[in-house]
Amino acid sequence: MSDQMSQDMSYPPPDRLRYAREAAGLHIAALAAALKVPVRKLEALEAGRYEELPDLTFARALASSVCRHLKVDAGPVLEQIPLGRQPALGDTDTAINAPFKQVEERAALPAVGWLRRPAVFVSLALLVGAAVLWWMPNLQLNLPESTGGHVTETVGTNRAVSSGGSAVTEQVEAPVTTTPLENPVAPAAENVATSVSGTVTEPSVAAAPVPATPELADSAPTPSASSMGEVAQASPSGSLLHIQATGDSWIEVVDGQGKTQVQRMLRRGDVLDFSSTPPYSVVVGRADGVSVTVRGQAFDTAPYARNSVARFQVK
The missing domain is CATH 2.60.40 (Immunoglobulin-like)
Structure with missing residues (x-):
């Protein structure tokens, strides 16, 4: 700092600043009050005593403020104030070409390690849940169509008829086509149209004697009316x-x-x-x-x- 101030003393004082103030008819104390700076700093600036100021940057800024207040051009005044030493940010030979620190690459985790992470597991669970929610409505829509096909039942009817000490067994195999109810809320007794196409087989007469009273054994179930309504297919x-x-x-x-x-x-x-x-x-x-x-x-x-x-x- 002492070397800088000794070099600054070789510059002449900025007399243009004092001439501009005197030409405006303004006292140095009034100017100091207007700029809110001490009078001694303005006196040191006009006399060229830069060592009494904080630094040359402050001196040039104060001179610019005085010129702005006096409404004069600050260029000629700033030419009489030295610039001083420019601050250096560092040694350019080493600062610019400094190598970066190489970051160590992380070892790649195996696929099992990624799957064990909670975030990946939760994401997979959400995807599975969304797939199930998307698939369930389609299953419910297709369920009546898949179960609404023709159901073929084989009705075996065994009838034993006794006539004159002989027994005849008759078997009827018939496909029965039923139409299922799509709405199980209201069960209704409905006779389904049945198409019977079967073959009657008459085997040989049984050797055992049959009682005189005729008996009829029918193994085919008969449809019963529902207790909720009196719905029937009739005339x-x-x-x-x-x-x-x-x-x-x-x-x-x-x-x-x-x-x-x-x-x-x-x-x-x-x-x-x-x-x-x-x-x-x-x-x-x-x-x-x-x-x-x-x-x-x-x-x-x-x-x-x-x-x-x-x-x-x-x-």
């Missing part, structure tokens, strides 16, 4: 409400006691009869796919249909 002549499906449709029937008699899908050819507990509240989806008969008379559902859904009552 519409003796029923109050007769519904026959001419296409795929949906139906809901509620009796006078507020009990749901039927709530299911209808296929072409299905027939439903109701007669015991009127009045009936009927809702038919796709009204053009059913034929309704009330007390033996054809009933038109078109006036009661809205968006192909018909709602009416039968009393």
Whole structure:
């Protein structure tokens, strides 16, 4: 610092700064008060005593502030103030070409190590759960179609008929085609159309004697009526409400006691009869796919249909 100040003393004082202040008619104390700096620092700046100031950068900044306040050009004034030594950031020969520290490469983890990480395990679990949630609705949609095929049952009927001390065994093997109910909420007793094509085989007469009283043993189960409603496929002549499906449709029937008699899908050819507990509240989806008969008379559902859904009552 002493060498720098000794070199600064060789510069002449910035008399242009003092001339500008005197030309403006401003006292040095008033200028110091306006710039909020001590008077001695302004006196040292005008006299060129740079050693009394913090450094040459402060001197040049103070001279610029004085010129700005006096509204004069600061260029000629700053030419009379030395620049001083420029600060060096470092030795350029070694600072720029300094090598970087090489980062040691991590050893690649095996695939098993990646799978053992909690984040990877949780991600795999979420993917499996999403796949299950996406697959389950498709399974439920395809389930009625996969289970709605024709079911072939073999009905074996053994009948022993005793006539004049002889026994004849008759076996009938018939494929029975049944249509499953798509909606298990409302079970209804429905006789399914059965096509029987079988071969009757008459074996030799049994050697054992048969009692005089004829016996009939039938192993084929007989369908029983459901306890929830009086739905049966029969002739519409003796029923109050007769519904026959001419296409795929949906139906809901509620009796006078507020009990749901039927709530299911209808296929072409299905027939439903109701007669015991009127009045009936009927809702038919796709009204053009059913034929309704009330007390033996054809009933038109078109006036009661809205968006192909018909709602009416039968009393």
